[in-house]
Amino acid sequence: MEWDEDIAALAIDDFERNGLQVFRNYERAFTEGAIRRFVAQIDIEDETFEHACRVCDLLSSEEPLVLPMIACAFADDALKAMFKRVVPEAVPGGRAALFSGFGPLGSLSSRTKMAFAFDLVSRPVLLEVERLRAVRNRVAHGWDHAKLGDLFGSSPLKDLHAIERDMIGSWFPEPRIDALDAVARFRIRAVWIAARLAYETMYWARAKEARLDPGAALYGPDRPKALAALATLARHVTEQIVHRQRAHD
16 A cells, blocks of 8 residues: 555554555545535536626726725625625624624624634635725825825735736736736736635635635635636736736837
8 A cells, every 4th residue: 555655754564554544545535525515516506706797897997096995895795795694694683783883793804804713715815805905994094195105016005916927927928917017916916806705705614614624625626617717707807907008008
């Protein structure tokens, strides 16, 4: 019997190694089967993600200063919808109170923190939402926009994951990406954040409820068709942004 590297390295005899490997193979096969059944159920539902399509279109075309507000409004709605699916209706005092202005789930900030604390969406995506929220607040609560300076080329927006750099070679040649200005880069990053958020707020908690590793279930080799659909959407919008930038130049 072939052993995994960590099992082979254990200071035990071959009989014990064989027993550990059999147990691991069984656990692995059981988990893979559970993921396939979970994904099959999701694929049957055939979610269209109409709101994600709409917000990605807006993020590609609206005026720069409203982009953080659009992205945050979408994140707020997506997280609220997720919590309404997760929180039981029979909450003492009524579920609606949780989402009221003074409730623990009444704002984007509190929803992001609660999702982070209870692992209901992947932490990297939630950290990106927090950066967007910080900039949204700067724009919304400041009357003199001239004082915002280089909003899109400075922190925290410049600290968003540079997804456009990941596309060099596979989707876009490097000169086309390097030619993008700070606003175009932000548009692309916001589009991909919105797509991932739409995907994860719909399925991450469901994977946990099914006692699965959400990362493996949603991004592994047997991932749902919805991931490819949302990636295709984000890529299409990214191409529009790149082409629009070139035409403007």
